[in-house]
Amino acid sequence: LSTRLSDPRLFRQYAYINGKWTHGSGGREEAVYDPATGEALGHIPLLEAEQITAAVDAAEVAFVQWRALRADERCERLLAWHDLLQEHREDLAIIMTLEQGKPLPDARGEVEYGASFIRWFAEEGKRTYGETIPSHIPNAALGTLKEPVGIAALITPWNFPLAMITRKAAAALAAGCPVIVKPANETPFSALALAELAERAGIPDGIFNVVLGDAPEVSKVLCDEPRIKALSFTGSTRVGRILMEQSAHTIKRLALELGGNAPFIVGPDVDPKEAAFAAVSAKFQTAGQDCLAANRILVHESIHDEFVEHFAQRMSALTVGNGLDSEVDLGPLIHAQAVEKASAIVDDAVSRGAKLVMGDQSQAPGPNFFMPVLLTNVTPQMKVWKEENFAPVAGITAYANDDEVIELANDTEYGLAAYVYTHDIRRIWRLLRALEYGMVSVNSVKMTGPPVPFGGVKQSGLGREGGATGIDEYLETKYYCLGAL
Numbered sequence: 001l002s003t004r005l006s007d008p009r010l011f012r013q014y015a016y017i018n019g020k021w022t023h024g025s026g027g028r029e030e031a032v033y034d035p036a037t038g039e040a041l042g043h044i045p046l047l048e049a050e051q052i053t054a055a056v057d058a059a060e061v062a063f064v065q066w067r068a069l070r071a072d073e074r075c076e077r078l079l080a081w082h083d084l085l086q087e088h089r090e091d092l093a094i095i096m097t098l099e100q101g102k103p104l105p106d107a108r109g110e111v112e113y114g115a116s117f118i119r120w121f122a123e124e125g126k127r128t129y130g131e132t133i134p135s136h137i138p139n140a141a142l143g144t145l146k147e148p149v150g151i152a153a154l155i156t157p158w159n160f161p162l163a164m165i166t167r168k169a170a171a172a173l174a175a176g177c178p179v180i181v182k183p184a185n186e187t188p189f190s191a192l193a194l195a196e197l198a199e200r201a202g203i204p205d206g207i208f209n210v211v212l213g214d215a216p217e218v219s220k221v222l223c224d225e226p227r228i229k230a231l232s233f234t235g236s237t238r239v240g241r242i243l244m245e246q247s248a249h250t251i252k253r254l255a256l257e258l259g260g261n262a263p264f265i266v267g268p269d270v271d272p273k274e275a276a277f278a279a280v281s282a283k284f285q286t287a288g289q290d291c292l293a294a295n296r297i298l299v300h301e302s303i304h305d306e307f308v309e310h311f312a313q314r315m316s317a318l319t320v321g322n323g324l325d326s327e328v329d330l331g332p333l334i335h336a337q338a339v340e341k342a343s344a345i346v347d348d349a350v351s352r353g354a355k356l357v358m359g360d361q362s363q364a365p366g367p368n369f370f371m372p373v374l375l376t377n378v379t380p381q382m383k384v385w386k387e388e389n390f391a392p393v394a395g396i397t398a399y400a401n402d403d404e405v406i407e408l409a410n411d412t413e414y415g416l417a418a419y420v421y422t423h424d425i426r427r428i429w430r431l432l433r434a435l436e437y438g439m440v441s442v443n444s445v446k447m448t449g450p451p452v453p454f455g456g457v458k459q460s461g462l463g464r465e466g467g468a469t470g471i472d473e474y475l476e477t478k479y480y481c482l483g484a485l
């Protein structure tokens with residue numbers, strides 16, 4: 001991998017603890033594969049429990065000085081980190097495409113997106129205001145201070161290997177908290193490149209650590225550790241539940257960004273072609289491996305057939321291939337199990353009466369690739385409806401009226417994002433209020449970015465990342481009462 005980079009030192013095959021590149025003390029290792037080719041890209045050490053504890057020791061020591069810095073001093077280090085990400089954008093994108101599979105232009109976009117959170121929180125760190133409280137106690141002054149919560153563990157997924165780290169880490173670091181990052185084993189090299197750049201940016205030893213290992217084993221140590229005060233996780237609802245349970249003993253501050261099962265609602269009044277093109281882009285980005293992916297496309301019956309035609313036409317223009325090749329829209333899925341799961345979801349739908357309009361898997365350019373699938377006549381009994389498919393499988397259902405579509409859209413344990421396409425202001429307002437989702441995007445596929453509070457309701461999670469509130473996940477409110485004044 002390093003031969004493809006203009007700065008080969010960005011490719012590291014070690015964990016990063018207390019500013020040192022670290023082997024696994026037990027000698028255990030794991031290979032990391034390019035999902036497009038199946039080639040091994042490199043190896044990572046699987047750390048032992050004592051090594052995770054050593055990372056906590058280091059963070060505990062480093063915390064003392066990091067929290068004591070002025071906010072503008074932390075801001076400068078974070079901005080230096082941001083600038084280094086921009087400077088090394090191409091190398092970071094290559095690393096990401098190799099380990100994750102996404103097309104190179106998308107990987108470049110993720111570097112920009114990931115860097116933008118660092119800039120945002122660098123600035124937000126200067127605005128962690130407390131309050132002055134009008135006193136109800138005679139001769140007293142009351143108020144609040146915002147203080148860093150302490151060491152934060154960040155457990156991140158493989159679909160956005162860089163941005164899911166920066167969105168958490170920048171908030172924590174700006175708040176004055178050290179972090180221990182556990183990236184997904186599928187995509188560790190983006191995280192390690194971030195560590196290399198954090199070091200170059202002057203982020204002190206022990207403040208940004210990356211630990212690697214067997215995921216359940218490492219996560220258990222992180223959850224059991226009382227010195228870790230906050231845990232921020234992005235990943236599946238299944239793993240989120242495990243982490244929540246394990247964190248109960250130490251009463252951690254939790255931020256959980258879990259699965260989604262986004263409805264994409266198309267009203268009767270919109271141009272079916274415009275809405276269909278938007279739905280294709282909301283469904284197939286990152287080959288559908290996105291918690292915001294439009295999983296259930298709900299189209300008013302009056303324009304359903306036309307919508308399906310345009311959707312299929314747009315879909316047929318999508319190219320599938322190695323993300324390093326130019327003009328590729330969909331890279332591979334992350335691994336063979338993901339392909340198996342996608343196939344099973346399609347088979348289940350077809351066996352229950354869905355119509356397979358498009359998606360011939362014999363065209364797939366390799367074992368980890370899955371050709372985009374279009375299913376119509378999808379019903380709530382099917383897996384494609386109930387589960388987050390995390391694959392390029394689009395399911396379309398017709399509905400008759402707003403009451404029905406609200407019921408259909410909310411018929412899921414998830415509540416992350418919903419899309420609405422209509423120009424009728426009354427319908428917009430009604431849906432906006434009735435949809436049980438943390439985020440509702442009306443007439444726009446793009447909705448995320450640093451200024452917005454990203455997060456879900458129901459079993460899509462707890463807390464919000466980004467925006468003015470994202471930094472609160474890493475801050476405690478300390479109330480003071482100055483009496484006898």
Ligand code: ADP
Pocket residue numbers: 155156157158182183184185215216217219220234235236237239240242
């Ligand atoms: P999967 O990789 O099984 O789809 P997730 O997408 O939820 O699971 O993974 C997100 C993060 O959770 C990754 O860093 C992964 O290594 C970690 N993880 C996976 N399984 C567990 C587990 N049983 N306990 C703790 N962490 C886990």
